[in-house]
Structure formats: structure tokens, C-alpha cells
Amino acid sequence: MKRAFPILAVLCVAFLGFATYEGLFVAPTERTMGDVQRIFYYHVPSAWTAFLLFFLNFIASIQYLVRGNDFADRFAKWVAVLVGAAGCIAVFAIKPMPAGIEPSSVATTALAITGLYFLIRKYFPEERTDVLALVTAEVGVVFCTVVLVTGPLWARPVWGIWWTWDIRLTSTLVLWLIYVSYLVLRRFSTSGQTPSVAAALAVFGALDVPLVYFSIWVFRTQHPQPVIGGGGSIDPRMLHVLLINWLAFLFFAALLCWARYELEIFQRQVEETHVLESLLEPENKQS
């Protein structure tokens, strides 16, 4: 697997280059905003990628918390199954769906939650769920930082201001601050309880993700309305470029997570070796 990394990295760079070219030169120019609208092809995929990573962090954190306890583990498994089932039932039971919500996206999201829960459970042992949570939070913060930087760079020429304290922008900033706090806690706390405390913080932090995502559907905000779902529309050529960019960023995020995951495991092994060495040192000195 490790041999595949350089090949995948080269493919990823080529894909990102292609996606950037599509965003800058192939996508049609928006009529009212002009070329500055092309920021959208970096801003939106970065936001979706950050949300996905925070969501993975949420699932990994839950699993880290529950897998030590049989009852909690079984309970969480059933909740995951029920979420998938409820999403599918809702498609048939709730008619009509609230404005802008696609029945297919409800079922897909619910089944994705269930699927991801069991995939992580199958492929990550208990102690590795903590590593996965840390890695997804860190890479998620990087993508969320891109969102918070590119957003104002789009807003300045379009709105005439860099920032406004409306719910979409403020909740995104709060989300970023929550996960930065999570990383600070993990970096500087030396307590043995840190992974559990951080996992609990992550579970609460993840509650902000749906607030950010649905804020433009529910509240009146200055932020543009959703272009996919939510009653919005987008030129098919723009949608095509947007999805290409999202795929490229997902690929990039997956490689970053993989590299960071391996690095974290390596770091933990080095730390364990240091601990063993310090335990053996007095004996060595005595002998």
C-alpha cells in the first residue's frame, strides 16, 4: 500500500491541476459577478470536504467512547442502523418533504451515516479510532481555514465588505474555533484522559456542522442560497466543474489523512520506545 502513495500523489496533483484549469478557464463566467465567482470552485468543495472530515471525526470519536463498554457499543450500533432505516422510511412517510429537501438525498445521507459507522468499525481497531479522529479533525481544520479565507476574498468585491456576522459565517467561524480548541487540547494536555475528553468535545462540536450546513436553508442570511437542493439552480457546466473540483479535493484530503495517519502511528511508536527506554535506563545504569 505504501508503495502506491507516490503514484497516487502524482495522480492527485494532476487531477488538482485539471480541476483548477476547469475552474479558471472552462467553467462559464457568471453574468453578474464575473470572474470572481470562480472562487466558488475552491470555496464550496473545501467546505464540503471539511464537513465530511468533521463528520468522520464525529463517528470515530463516538466509537472511541463506546467501544470500551459492551452495552454502549451495542446501543450505538443499533442507533446507527436506526438512522439508516429512519432516513429510508422518511422518504415514504413524509410527503411532501420540506421545501428544497430532496427525498433521495435524505435516504442517501442516512445510509451513508450507517455505512460509514460500520466501515470504520470494521477497519479501525478501538485505539486506532482515536488516531482517525485526530487526523480528520486536523485535516478538516485545514480545509475549514481555506473556507474562511476564500469566503471574505469573494465577499469583498461582491458585497463590498470582508465579513458580516450573519449566521452562516458566524457558525462556520465557531466550527473552526471548536476544532482548533480540540487540536489545542490534544496537543498540550498531558492527561491520560485527553483522548476521551477530546472525543466528548468532538461529539458536541459536530452538532455545529448541521447548523452551518442548513443555516442558509432555515434562516435569512446574506450568504448566497444553496445552489444544489434548497430550491437553488446552477448551470450544468458549472455543476460539472464544481463536482470535478470536489472530487479532486476529496482525493487530496484522503491522501493528506493517510499521510497524517501513518505519521501519527509512527509518532506514537517513537513515544512508546522513549518510555520503554526511560524505564530500562535505571536498570542499565545499575548493572
Added chain:
Amino acid sequence: MNSIHYLYAAYTATWVIHLTYISILVRRYLRLRTEVDQLKGK
């Protein structure tokens, strides 16, 4: 500033952020490799 400059600024800023993060990862890896070499030397 012309609006096209904001576009270039946004794309540049994105890659500055990502490349900074990658360089942090590389530095962490190199530091760990040095530690491993020191441990092997003991």
C-alpha cells in the same frame, strides 16, 4: 483592486495554506526520523 485579483488571491491563499500544512507534516516526519536514528545509536 480589480476583482480578478481577488480570484488569484483566493486560489493562491488556498495553496499557501495546503503547502504550509504539508511542510509542517514533512518537518514532523523528519524530526521523528532524527529521533529514531538517535534511538538506534544508543
